[in-house]
Amino acid sequence: xxxxxxxxxxxxxxxxxxxxxxxxxxxxxxxxxxxxxxxxxxxxxxxxxxxxxxxxxxxxxxxxxxxxxxxxxxxxxxxxxxxxxxxxxxxxxxxxxxxxxxxxxxxxxxxxxxxxxxxxxxxxxxxxxxxxxxxxxxxxxxxxxxxxxxxxxxxxxxxxxxxxxxxxxxxxxxxxxxxxxxxxxxxxxxxxxxxxxxxxxxxxxxxxxxxxxxxxxxxxxxxxxxxxxxxxxxxxxxxxxxxxx
Amino acid sequence: xxxxxxxxxxxxxxxxxxxxxxxxxxxxxxxxxxxxxxxxxxxxxxxxxxxxxxxxxxxxxxxxxxxxxxxxxxxxxxxxxxxxxxxxxxxxxxxxxxxxxxxxxxxxxxxxxxxxxxxxxxxxxxxxxxxxxxxxxxxxxxxxxxxxxxxxxxxxxxxxxxxxxxxxxxxxxxxxxxxxxxxxxxxxxxxxxxxxxxxxxxxxxxxxxxxxxxxxxxxxxxxxxxxxxxxxxxxxxxxxxxx
Numbered sequence: 001x002x003x004x005x006x007x008x009x010x011x012x013x014x015x016x017x018x019x020x021x022x023x024x025x026x027x028x029x030x031x032x033x034x035x036x037x038x039x040x041x042x043x044x045x046x047x048x049x050x051x052x053x054x055x056x057x058x059x060x061x062x063x064x065x066x067x068x069x070x071x072x073x074x075x076x077x078x079x080x081x082x083x084x085x086x087x088x089x090x091x092x093x094x095x096x097x098x099x100x101x102x103x104x105x106x107x108x109x110x111x112x113x114x115x116x117x118x119x120x121x122x123x124x125x126x127x128x129x130x131x132x133x134x135x136x137x138x139x140x141x142x143x144x145x146x147x148x149x150x151x152x153x154x155x156x157x158x159x160x161x162x163x164x165x166x167x168x169x170x171x172x173x174x175x176x177x178x179x180x181x182x183x184x185x186x187x188x189x190x191x192x193x194x195x196x197x198x199x200x201x202x203x204x205x206x207x208x209x210x211x212x213x214x215x216x217x218x219x220x221x222x223x224x225x226x227x228x229x230x231x232x233x234x235x236x237x238x239x240x241x242x243x244x245x
Numbered sequence: 246x247x248x249x250x251x252x253x254x255x256x257x258x259x260x261x262x263x264x265x266x267x268x269x270x271x272x273x274x275x276x277x278x279x280x281x282x283x284x285x286x287x288x289x290x291x292x293x294x295x296x297x298x299x300x301x302x303x304x305x306x307x308x309x310x311x312x313x314x315x316x317x318x319x320x321x322x323x324x325x326x327x328x329x330x331x332x333x334x335x336x337x338x339x340x341x342x343x344x345x346x347x348x349x350x351x352x353x354x355x356x357x358x359x360x361x362x363x364x365x366x367x368x369x370x371x372x373x374x375x376x377x378x379x380x381x382x383x384x385x386x387x388x389x390x391x392x393x394x395x396x397x398x399x400x401x402x403x404x405x406x407x408x409x410x411x412x413x414x415x416x417x418x419x420x421x422x423x424x425x426x427x428x429x430x431x432x433x434x435x436x437x438x439x440x441x442x443x444x445x446x447x448x449x450x451x452x453x454x455x456x457x458x459x460x461x462x463x464x465x466x467x468x469x470x471x472x473x474x475x476x477x478x479x480x481x482x483x484x485x486x487x488x
Contacts, residue, residue: 009474010353010390011398011434026355026397035355035395037474051478052282053393054300056359082300082362121311122360147393203478 007203008034014046024048038147039203051203055081055146055176057124061115062132064141064178067108070101077113080143080176083122087113091127110136112172112180139170139182142192144199146177151202152195159198159208166215167191190218248423252408258420260289264413267403267462272384272473274391282392284473286384289417290374295384297392300362314359318347320381322370342378349382349402349431349440355395364394375421376404382431382440387470391477399470400439402431403462405455407447412455414462428452430459434467 008014014025015032022045026035034040038050057063057079065077065085077085089101096104105111112134116127127133144152152173153160164171169183169191179195181188197214201207252259262268268289277283280296287293303309320343324333335343346368354364366388368381379402386400406416408424421427426445432438447455 007475007478009399009471010396024395026395028397033397035397036393037390038393050393052391054281082302082359084302120360122362 006040007038008040008048009037010035014040014048020044020046022047024050049150050147052145053147055079057081057083057085057115057118057122058175059115059118061175063113063115063126063176064110064136064172064174064180065113065126065176066110067105070105070107073098073101075101075105077111077126079113079115079124079126080146080178081124083124085113085115085124085126087111087126087128091116091125091129093128105135110141110180112136112174136180139180140188140192141178141180142195144177144179144195146175148199148202149173149175149177151207152179152198154208159211162208162212163191163194163215166219167194190215193218249419252420252423253411253413258408258413258417260417264411265458265461267415267465268417270466270469272387272469274387274473274477280388280392282388282390282394284384284387284391286380286387288376288380288383289415290372291370291377291380292372293377293380293384294369294371295381295388296367296369297364297385297388297394298367299364299392300359300394301365303361303363309361309363312360313356314354314362314364316347316351316354316356316364316366318343318350318366318368318385320346320368320370320378322373322377326370326373326377342381345440345442346378346382346385350385350389350400352437352439353386353397353400353433354389355397358395364389375416375418375427376429379403379429379431383466383470387474390474398433398435399467400431400433401463401466401470402429402440403459403466404429405459405462407445407451407455412451412458414458426451428455428459430456430463432460432463434464436460 012034014034018027018030021027021032024036024047025032034048036048036050038048040048063079065079067075068078069076073089075087077087079085113126113128114130114133117125167187167190169181169187172180181191271287273285276285277296282297284295300314308315320339322331324331366385368385370377382400382402403415405414405428406424407426408420416427426447428443431440
């Protein structure tokens with residue numbers, strides 16, 4: 001996917017060939033224009049990857065949700081989008097009774113879940129009936145801009161694979177921009193710092209090399225700097241940073 | 246200020262501008278951390294800040310539309326934005342400005358992409374000097390782009406008016422107060438007009454000429470808007486490399 005990185009704003013002319021129009025574009029008078037503020041990528045089709053924006057649920061997406069309400073036969077789940085997700089009791093891996101719903105998943109619990117269906121009125125149905133899906137009980141969940149998820153995963157998972165190796169963490173990236181990390185606390189801190197760097201610099205080319213360099217620097221830091229880092233960690237830097245965001 | 250004898254002298258206006266010259270503009274995109282998109286806009290002595298939230302859930306529920314997003318625009322003047330303290334809160338004028346500004350932006354937003362949701366735009370006027378609605382529209386259109394909301398194009402706005410029987414671009418406060426006409430215009434860069442109001446009197450020919458002036462002004466603003474958006478990511482690049 002070799003491409004030049006070019007920033008465009010809504011209304012910028014992209015092409016005369018209507019057939020090339022993909023995500024982030026619109027067609028008017030037989031011409032293709034950008035519909036969002038973002039980066040153009042030309043890979044057979046022309047698409048514009050937005051630099052910000054909310055997550056819009058799509059069928060078959062894996063998302064990380066937080067239970068906000070338990071109703072008669074549904075868990076209502078915040079999936080970080082304008083639309084709530086509905087997890088029906090029958091979509092839970094085991095047969096459970098209505099009255100016992102809160103025993104299995106209560107308000108505030110996080111789950112790794114799958115969007116099983118989205119209809120035209122944006123009613124979002126979720127399921128837990130899949131090998132990959134489960135409740136999240138340990139580790140940490142952070143949030144990144146949903147449109148940057150593909151960049152974070154990298155081509156064929158190259159970026160995330162590298163990150164997992166280098167930080168010795170288990171990392172799951174959900175399509176709604178929530179990232180679940182498990183591992184040793186210090187390693188998670190490093191992984192989070194790296195992810196934030198990726199998010200901030202995803203629009204500048206040569207990202208992978210810079211991240212490799214950054215990780216090397218962070219891990220093989222000279223003794224003096226390491227002490228400084230420790231102090232930062234003790235002051236709960238990561239938590240503060242997250243709260244600031 | 247009492248009415249000056251002449252608002253234009255030897256083709257130069259009170260603040261030293263030529264009749265077809267805009268006031269200096271300063272734009273900064275992404276100034277608010279908690280908003281999905283934001284923009285600070287200075288238009289001469291006008292200072293406005295715009296914040297965009299959404300698409301998000303609609304409250305109250307009955308406002309939601311099942312097949313598209315609702316756009317809500319709230320224009321508000323701070324009590325300290327004018328010389329005599331303005332009574333805070335919505336009044337007849339700000340409700341009108343909110344409505345026309347919303348209608349100036351709605352045609353470019355792809356509302357049908359987000360059924361049952363709301364896109365909220367808040368515009369706060371921190372300092373006013375005639376032309377706050379146009380400044381607000383300029384800022385809001387950038388904040389929308391910053392929030393990643395799909396749009397057909399940006400919207401730019403500026404006013405034309407008539408003072409001392411001469412058509413002038415982008416009236417300032419004295420020209421607005423003592424001039425003969427004021428006509429705010431908002432349009433897309435390809436010339437589709439989304440807002441046109443007029444206060445005072447213009448002849449048919451003056452109207453046509455004024456509209457052309459406004460078009461030129463809007464194009465000039467569109468250039469600055471583009472530069473401001475691109476700059477947000479240019480500065481971020483520098484900031485990161487300094488670490």
